Amino acid sequence: MKKYFLEYIAFLDAALADPDTDYARLMRIHKEKTRYFQHERFVHLFVMILFALCTVACFLVIAVTELIMLIPLTVLFLVLLIPYIAHYYFLENNVQKLYKYYDTIAEKLPKEDL
8 A cells, every 4th residue: 555655646746747737637536546545544544443442452351350361362453553553644644645735736727627
């Protein structure tokens, strides 16, 4: 996903630097890609929240019942949660960048094409 996103950002930079760019077409492509990345961000938010809840639930069960055999499961949830947080952070920050690209493209479009 990171590679795909970074390739798309490079495509946008190249398109914005090209004086012959069809900005109406670029805006349609950009809106579609932005929706795709927003959906991806939402799915990862949902999965990250589920892993966080499972991690907290395991911590609570261990604290209340002192079941030592749940410690490996809790560690597994924690190990999986950390990359999910990092990936969600990447998606969130870069979707924010897409909004700035939207504004840049919109400035170059005639008003009737928005």
